[in-house]
Amino acid sequence: MKQIQTSIQDHFWNEYSKLVRDTVIPYQWEALNDRIQDAEPSYSIRNFRIAAGLETGEFGGWIFQDSDLYKWLEAVAYSLERHPDPELETIADEAIDLIGQAQRENGYLNTYFTIQEPGKEWTNLYEAHELYCAGHLFEAAVAYYEATGKRKLLDISCRFADLIASLFGTNPGQMKAYCGHPEVELALVKLYHATGEERYLNLSLYFIDERGSKPSYFLEEWERRGRTTIWAQGEPNLEVYQSHLPVREQPVAVGHSVRAVYLYTAMADLARLTGDSKLREACERLWANTTGKQMYITGGIGATHLGEAFTFDHDLPNDTVYAETCASIGLIFWARRMLQLEAKSEYADVMERALYNNVLGSMAKDGKHFFYVNPLEVWPEASSKSPDRFHVKPVRQKWFGCSCCPPNVARLISSLDEYIYGVSEDGRTVHVHLYIGSEVSFETEGRKVTLSQQSELPWNGQITFTVSLTDSPDGAEFDLSLRIPNWYNNGRPTLKINGEIQQYRIEQGYAKIDRTWKDNDQVEWLLPIETTLIAANPLIRADAGKAAIQRGPLVYCLEEADNGKPLASLSLADQPSLTERLVPDLLGGCVVVEGDGYVTDNAGWEAGMPYRVLNKQLKSIRFKAVPYYLWGNREPGEMSVWLRY
Amino acid sequence: MKQIQTSIQDHFWNEYSKLVRDTVIPYQWEALNDRIQDAEPSYSIRNFRIAAGLETGEFGGWIFQDSDLYKWLEAVAYSLERHPDPELETIADEAIDLIGQAQRENGYLNTYFTIQEPGKEWTNLYEAHELYCAGHLFEAAVAYYEATGKRKLLDISCRFADLIASLFGTNPGQMKAYCGHPEVELALVKLYHATGEERYLNLSLYFIDERGSKPSYFLEEWERRGRTTIWAQGEPNLEVYQSHLPVREQPVAVGHSVRAVYLYTAMADLARLTGDSKLREACERLWANTTGKQMYITGGIGATHLGEAFTFDHDLPNDTVYAETCASIGLIFWARRMLQLEAKSEYADVMERALYNNVLGSMAKDGKHFFYVNPLEVWPEASSKSPDRFHVKPVRQKWFGCSCCPPNVARLISSLDEYIYGVSEDGRTVHVHLYIGSEVSFETEGRKVTLSQQSELPWNGQITFTVSLTDSPDGAEFDLSLRIPNWYNNGRPTLKINGEIQQYRIEQGYAKIDRTWKDNDQVEWLLPIETTLIAANPLIRADAGKAAIQRGPLVYCLEEADNGKPLASLSLADQPSLTERLVPDLLGGCVVVEGDGYVTDNAGWEAGMPYRVLNKQLKSIRFKAVPYYLWGNREPGEMSVWLRY
Incomplete structure (x- = not known):
């Protein structure tokens, strides 16, 4: 079990987690099974059934369709962890059984290649998303294992990861390659954490190190394929897939924005775990560029729908915008890793901005309609009559042929508690990044501490924390650091402990209180909203x-x-x-x-x-x-x- | 010879006509012969040489490449008419000989099908531009005949036109079809005027009447071709080619903007020549929509580069704009026809707006660089880094693979005198549409009148007219109507005749003076510019x-x-x-x-x-x-x- 336990109890967010639990997850299960009327079919479950030999037919949907099921399972895992639901768990277990049946003897698992192009596995790393889908499998497996203790999906993942580790690398006969769509890198870090197997960490690091090396694997592979591609036209565009330069040398965020932030997320993980200062500098440089020069006020990123990509500094059109939901979710993943590298309030500011605006806005109040593109300016007639703005929808859609966004929202919201606090391993420092009503429990020097947060954000900025140290009458010493949000513009916010105004230091944008806390200590943190x-x-x-x-x-x-x-x-x-x-x-x-x-x-x-x-x-x-x-x-x-x- | 003679003598415009004569026409001849370094090749002459059997090789360039040579010849004709140049005429005669050699026995003339797809003639009216190219041939032929009296190109044209007339129509065995790119319709009207042959007028009217009828020829033809296309994808888009409805029923300007205005130009010609009131109403309705709701302040039309098309009312983005040069030239063609239908100042206002802004701005001061797209807002970094604005160039180009615009500019400027005046056939009414220093000569009741205009526009709005009636001491009676430009905002402009302020009526935006004019009468028309x-x-x-x-x-x-x-x-x-x-x-x-x-x-x-x-x-x-x-x-x-x- 995890050493740090968090749970949300919040007027604003309870509604969303309930929506995800009661509506989004069941609705998406229907979608994965192609049971939503008038919506584009997913084909996801059907593909697995065909790959498992339970049905016959052609592969349906995008080449990366498997990931929709994996992302849904990940969301289910988070939900089960917080709200046990035996019925849902049974459905998930059956889906996992199905996944297991679709896996080959050697560990390979991808329904597209199994159904549609057996023999062509690993011949199009640039576009075919095999490692990307593997990554989502691993994330789901880790989450499901942590939620239920059940190892089946984790074992499936490890078998596949071990196959991948044997195929990719610098040894003779191995592919010196990496995936066109980063994702497996961050997932392998999770797999490493769940299993303790360093080979998964090393494989992740290998993919990161290899990316952008010359000669370009993508170009060589394209030549080997007789210059054919699946959907891109002409020579592979290395910038679009962030493989134009070794990652440590990339000066600014370019290319497909979801790929970019998934990549940077893994880079930040690895910078922390390996202490690689060049990698960390790259993360900081790319962060400064992304959030300082290429981010909408809503936390959206990606200025153009052509390539779903970044364009260049300060180019942020409001009407032809892309600002894909998944890109902002990836930005939140990345922000969380940057906070783990170093608790600086600017990371949490961006996380909060993307969460409350771009991401939350992507889902309708009913939990059944979603935006893929999140515009800042809409003229419905232009969306229907100007081809430059066909991608900007004035109404949320039921589902998408490429439905990466809805399950991404579900997995973020159902694991949102993990984004609120940063507690050091020894429990000596606690950072509060987000003001969401919740509890966090951790140990410091053998003492069990529970910190309860009450918040009425986003409507009201009066926040209260209560320390529980029921088993430790002498109290416990730890630093509590409260983020001073960048939307608070009235100097130093007022902080009271047990009703008395308290002075504090500011470190990296956090109000820091170092103190021996007693049971039932009350902290009031006053951020009047204007x-x-x-x-x-x-x-x-x-x-x-x-x-x-x-x-x-x-x-x-x-x-x-x-x-x-x-x-x-x-x-x-x-x-x-x-x-x-x-x-x-x-x-x-x-x-x-x-x-x-x-x-x-x-x-x-x-x-x-x-x-x-x-x-x-x-x-x-x-x-x-x-x-x-x-x-x-x-x-x-x-x-x-x-x-x- | 023409009954009405005009010639330009104008400080501002002389420079442009000289530029076209001395630079643009010679430069474009080099371009047509692929002799411009670092510019995209034209292939135009080469295609004709191959089709004529003088060279071997593949067809080069776009399927409508022939039209570049025709448009150049048309510009040459206008230039020769105003400024005889035996050397240039020799070059043109040789080009015409070459065209003749490329024509087939039966009159058919199109280098693409002759070289590349013999046997596939007339199988893709939707995209293949055969009638479009024919139209530009006819326009060149008429201009060259009127300039030089030489009939060779006119005869080539008539042979081709007669073949077309035999192939298209409602008789058994004929194609009930029309061209994807309107142009032949307006050209046939010119051919009718030059030859007096009504069958050309009737053929033009047939194409106009047939357009948009159901079942759609384009759809049927597409099915017959096995649903193949040259560059468009999927089912033919009837709106883009203005064939979604019969032309008399089209409510607003839609689709490819150059196609649209070429079509509307022919419609206005035919409405005038046939007295068809439904056709005239359609012209007026489409004019009101185009210029009232879909035109940039520069006279540019076409809001999107996707399909080079109109989008919808009031959608005029300045940065992702298209506003193709050819579209504004076509708008000027159309405005001239609308003025012939009815002299209303709003038509001339638009003509002037498009001419002095979008069209003139498309050519560099050196006459060798051109804009295809004429933006109202440019951020050079966006033009190079945002795919939504790649089409917007911050610098004029030497030539284009699809080089429709530069020769269109040349033919407009070298025939600009034809746009200044509107003189009725009996010489009783003279409208001055544009204030460009020039002379117009015409006859009224057997008296020869020459009207000289002195103008310092666009810099200064003091305009003077001198009437010459050297052979008619008793004078001559005609109405002189001077346009009150929409940029003049100070009430009624002052008009003086022989130094004395003169009252006048205003009709359709023109100041009208009905009088018996004497030799050497002076008219001062004061339009102080603010x-x-x-x-x-x-x-x-x-x-x-x-x-x-x-x-x-x-x-x-x-x-x-x-x-x-x-x-x-x-x-x-x-x-x-x-x-x-x-x-x-x-x-x-x-x-x-x-x-x-x-x-x-x-x-x-x-x-x-x-x-x-x-x-x-x-x-x-x-x-x-x-x-x-x-x-x-x-x-x-x-x-x-x-x-x-």
């Missing part, structure tokens, strides 16, 4: 002359449902007198922000007149903004995060 | 909160060379105190506009900080704007037409 207007760096051309509304961790947006259209006609007043109001019956209850603005008076414009002499006719209005994560849950309409001022 | 700020219709989201600078017919823009970057940081002051200044040594001499503005102070921003609390730190600056048509003639840099206010 609505603020945020500007983007002037180098971000798309946001010039505009401001976004933020309240605590929540970015706000304007919707047509509240403000009419076109939203672009609306601008902020010089002193917009922003007010906040809790509206219990709006979108399940939320704080709306209202303010003074102007709209261009359309009255003077004849219908077919495109241009005329400027005449600033403005009408005063009071606009209403809602949290971004709730957008698109009413009638489809325009939406905008950035407002002209 | 720099104005222009707003876009609030429904055009991309321009919300922004203004463009316009001075007379010229739209202005800001360039990085004058204003630094990012240009998006710059905004207009409330009272920008715009001043004008003639700068003789800038870009060949132009009036620059300067004004007060602000730039966001970047100083307070740390390099890697993407977002922070809004703090409107602004620095006052004086900005400098240059005419849009001159942009991109200095160091590559940012450019923007629309400025925040």
Whole structure:
């Protein structure tokens, strides 16, 4: 069992974990079995049944379809760990049996190659996602083992990992290669932690070290295949797959954004576990670039749908945006690893930003509809009539042919407790990264400590911690470090212990209290939330002359449902007198922000007149903004995060 | 010979016609012969030589490559008509001989099918451009015949046209079909005018009438081809080729924008020649939609590079824009036909807008570099690093693989005199559409009238006309109608005749003087030019909160060379105190506009900080704007037409 136990009890998040448990996981099981009407079929279970010899037919869906089942199993594991459910566990066990039946004698496991192209295994590392799918298998196996103690999926994984370890490496006869889609690297670290087998750590490190070496394996392999590809056209684009340079030398985040952050996540793991300073510097450099120059205010990354990729510094268009859900989830994975490397509040700030905005906004309130692309500006007519914006959907979809995002949301939310705290192995330092009502239990010098957090975030910033040391009347000494969020703009927040204001040091953005804690000590951490207007760096051309509304961790947006259209006609007043109001019956209850603005008076414009002499006719209005994560849950309409001022 | 003779003598335009004569036409001849270093080869002449049996080899370039030679010949014809040049005429005659050698016995003429796919003629009307190329042949032939009196190319054309007339139509055994790319329709009207043969007019009308009928020929043909296509994928997209509905029923401009305006041009011709009121209504409806809801302020049309197409009403992004040069040229063709249908100033306003901005801006000052795409906002780094903007070039190119635009510019500029006046057949009404220094001669009631125009546009709006009636001492009666440009915003312009202010009626946007003119009558038409700020219709989201600078017919823009970057940081002051200044040594001499503005102070921003609390730190600056048509003639840099206010 884990040495550190956490659990969430939080008004805001309980609703989401319940949604994942009661709706998302069962719904996705239906989807994996192709039982959702009018949704694109998954083929996932069917593929496994065919590979297992229980059915006949062609492979269906994307080449990486297996990963959808694995990600679902991982989410199920997290859910079972926190909320035992024998019925669900039975379903999962059966799915695991099926996976076992689809595995070959030698450990190989991939339904695409087993069904569709036997004999072609490992001939297209660039595109075929075999190691990527293996990675998701390993993550699911580790989670399921930790949740249930059952080893079956772990054993399946180890057999496959051992096969991979025998095939890849620098020994004669081995492939000097790595996967086009990073994922197996971070998964092998988890497999190492679960099993204690260093060979999995070494295999992960090998993949990281090999990546981007010259001559390029992807180019050689492409030549060997007679220059054929599955879907990419022409010569492999090494930048898109982050294999243009050895990872330690990569200066900025490039290419497919999900691949990028999965890769960086593993790099951060390995930098911590090996103490490799070059690898750590690369992580820090890539982090600074990604979050400082290529991240939307919502925590979205990836500016273009062409290649689902980063473009370049400060290029963050709001309307042709990609900002894939999975990319922000990967950013959260990476942030967590960076916090493990070094507890700096900026990592947790980004984690919180991506979580409360891009990720949470990707799922409808019903848990059954999802965004793949998370735009900051939507004009529904453009989404249907301009091919440059076909990828930007104004309405969440039931499922996707390439359905990587929905199960990724499920596995993140159902394991969210793991992201709240950072407790050192000796229990001497405790960092609170996220303010989510929860309990964390750990041991320090033989004493069992439980820290309970009460929080009303994102609506209210009064946070309380209670220390439980029931078995240790003398107390216990540990450092408690509370993150000062970057959305708190009023100097040093007030901290009280047992009702008395307490001075504190600030280290790397955390308020640090070093003390011998007694049972029932109370910490009050006061972060009054104010609505603020945020500007983007002037180098971000798309946001010039505009401001976004933020309240605590929540970015706000304007919707047509509240403000009419076109939203672009609306601008902020010089002193917009922003007010906040809790509206219990709006979108399940939320704080709306209202303010003074102007709209261009359309009255003077004849219908077919495109241009005329400027005449600033403005009408005063009071606009209403809602949290971004709730957008698109009413009638489809325009939406905008950035407002002209 | 033509009944109405025009010639340009104009400080501004002489330079361009000289450039076309001395540089563009010779340069393009080199290009057609693949003799431009480091430029994409044309293959055009080579294809004809192969088809003529003078060389062997494969067809090169696009399937419609023949049209480049035809368009060049058309430009040559216009140039020869105005500026005889025996050496150039010899080259053209030799090219025409070559074309004749490539023509088959039965009249068929297309180097692609002759070289590459003999036997597959007319099997892919949707994509193969055979009738399109034929149309450009006919246009060249008519122009060359009118310029030189030589019939060879006209005879070649008639033979081909007669073959086409035998193949297409409603008789048994004929193809009930039309071309995927409209062009032959307008060319057949020219062929009818040149030859007097009504069968060419009827063939044009047949193509127009057949277009969009059900069942769709394109779909049937696609099935017959076994669902194969040349470059489009999947089922033919009927909207993209304006064949989704019969043309008289098409409600709005859709699809490929060059195809659209070539089609509408022919429709306007036919509406005039046949008196078909439904066709005329369709022209008026499509005109209102195109120019009222889908046109950039520069006269560019086509909002997306995907399909080089219109998207939908009010969708006019400035950075991902297409605004192809050929589309604006086609818009000018169409505007001229609309003026022939009915002299309304709005048609000429659009013609002037497209001419002085989008079209003129497409060619570099050197006459050897061209834009295909004419953006209103450029960020050079995005053009090279964001796949959404790869098509937007910050620097004009030498030539293009698909080089439709440069010869189109050449043929328009070398025939520009035809766009200035509208003289009725009886010489009783004369409309002046464009203010370009020129002479027009015509007869009215047996009297020869010459009207000379002196103009300093686009820099100065004082225009003078002198009437010459040397052979008619009693004078001659005709209506002179002078367009009141939509950029003139000071009520009724002053009109003087022989120094005295003259009252006038306004009809359809023209100042109309009905009078018996005497020899040496002088008309002064005073259109003092003021720099104005222009707003876009609030429904055009991309321009919300922004203004463009316009001075007379010229739209202005800001360039990085004058204003630094990012240009998006710059905004207009409330009272920008715009001043004008003639700068003789800038870009060949132009009036620059300067004004007060602000730039966001970047100083307070740390390099890697993407977002922070809004703090409107602004620095006052004086900005400098240059005419849009001159942009991109200095160091590559940012450019923007629309400025925040």
